[in-house]
Amino acid sequence: MKIALAGNPNSGKTTLFNALTGSNQFTGNWPGVTVEKKEGRYKGNKEVVITDLPGIYSLSPYTPEEVVARNYLIGERPDAILNIVDGTNLERNLYLTTQLLELGIPVVVAVNMTDILKKNGDLLYPDKLSRALGCEVVEISALKGAGIQKAADLVIAAATDMKLPEISHPFSKEADRIITDVSDRLTSVPEEQRRFFAVKLLEKDERIGSLLKQTPDVSAEIKKMEEFFDDDTESIITNERYGYISSIIKDCCVHNVKETLKISDKIDRVVTNRFLALPIFAVIMFAVYYVSVTTIGDILTGWTNDTLFGEWIVPGVSAGLQAIGCADWLRGLIADGIVGGVGAVLGFVPQMLVLFLFLAFLESCGYMARVAFIMDRIFRKFGLSGKSFIPMLIGSGCGVPGIMASRTIESDRDRKMTIMTTTFVPCGAKLPIIALIAGAFFGNAGWVAWSAYFVGILAIIGSGIILKKTKMFAGNPAPFVMELPAYHFPAAGSVLRSMWERGWSFMKKAGTIILLSAIVLWFLQGFGWINGQFTMLSGEQLNFSILAKIGGAIAWIFTPLGWTQGGAGWQMAVAAITGLIAKENVVTTFGILFGFAEVAEDGAEIWSALSGAMTAAAAYSFLVFNLLCAPCFAAMGAIRREMNNGKWFWFAIGYQTVLAYVVSLCIYQIGTFVTTGVFGIGTAVAFLLVLLLAFLLLRPQGENDMSKIMAKAKVSG
């Protein structure tokens, strides 16, 4: 038996789903979109499979969530729908209900948050509501676990008896007559589904045709309706639905007359107060950052990486393998390559779990919506969402949890843009590179670090503006018409579950790419030729490795960036490659390649060697390249996981690397021109590239103007 769980966002749907299924859940993706699909078996009866539909407000054809939900309801035809509605927000929640009732599938309405209704002194009459809607209505409190058993029993009974809702909701006479006219003509459709299709055809829903065997021409009826009501059909039908709800709601739910200020309103008065909003926002963001990045998260990750794996597991495994007489190369592969690689994945997990705990809490208590509300003004100019603020803030500590934090952004387009740009913010591991370059070339000047952040922010803003004008991002402008849900204290179980699900999905999906890359790079670094003989190398012999050969072979690519000028081209290329494992490796790699086994974090020992090997302009170009290019493997794994699509993953990595190359080239060439006054071909190319960037930034939205985007979104979506 298949039951679909449907309802508005913030109606407590996830809490109800968890209460119904417990740990019998499996997650996946809906076909063709990055919307998460959750299914589970009912605790009380394992034969019953419950599908958690995405939270939606309507069955319109405009958002991926709505399309997924209605395709499922129409295509898969579950045996019954359990529609959860927020009792404190009945009017808008019932709007979706009026649409679900037309599908010709048994529906049971579960009115949630009845405990809050009682506390407010509001009265709900479920029997009256049941009569008005023409289906069973049950009062529940998903948070307190009340009424859930009854809701499940009712929906199973409705599915067994095939008890279809008696569509009683009368629209105005004229509208109803036209809908009936159209549904009478839909002879190819089972009778109980006719009203749904008739309404969709009248709404000029362009996606509905594909679900029908034959699409009748209803333009005459549309014209008649639009003339009678002096409006477009989509608006007329929406008006009719809300009109109907207003007509029944007064009898079914009586609000407490003395209009006291609700707790949520009191909180909101302070939290988004004109003067207090920003300071409070800053404090909350600082707390999230401080706890999940600098203190607890950093301690846990440091401990996992350095102590657990660095001192115990890797040396332990290595010693164990030695004891049983394992060959050196195999021991290296297992201990350093595989176990070390797994460690690189797991090292991020504790920090991430701390962050996800915060995010889950902020989301379910209602503050996340306020973050978007406060920051929208600033971020939407660059094609980002107000919610992009959190990924970027976290990204200044570590890009991996930063990218994972983009999960909270609903709009697909904004989320992808955020994933692509988050790693431009210099993360903690890039700081040693900044310190190295600042120390070796610029006398430790403070402006180098500041400029690194400045470059990062400029890259985000510039990319946002450039990308939002490209074809990849042209479709689906996300309307920012967003509910600000009432504040409430979330259920601990739901918060913990959300934290764990996100952490686990990182380990599963991102883990593979990180592990694989770590092993490949371990091999390239650890093997090479000494005196013509291929052999395994010790750490200090890096300059004999395969990687060094590769560095030498590709160094010419970086000639326009000034790297090869002082003869240290291949070292710089190799350092940039080892930076892919972790960005701080750049400094240690330089140390080894310049003959120091161990260097301080800022590489002070090699400052003089380095400053002899390149000009200041080349050094700065190297710095910028490392800041902007493809991030470390762990972050790439996170990008792969969050994009959930190979094409988008490579687009993101490619874009970042090309941008890094172009910007570094311009910096080196123009920097050299300014300092030495020599104008060469490179300088000309650099100026042309600057012009190209300026063009991409300033060109008008052109053929992607809003009306056409909308038209396109309507057709292809």
Add this chain to the structure above:
Amino acid sequence: MKTLKDSTVGSTVTVKKISGEGPVKRRIMDMGITKGATVFVRKVAPFGDPVEVTVRGYELSLRRADAQMIEVI
């Protein structure tokens, strides 16, 4: 013609008509801002946009640019 964008914070207005078409208009209406609905303009975000309104008993935020599509009295 007065729109929701011009309405001052603290005022209560009634929706007369919603202009435009496509996803944004549908979304606005799906969220309950329909002809005849009462809308209370609650506050403006710290940076001046978006605005927060109360409609059908709940809080909704929308951008000023979109609020301009909503004709009110």
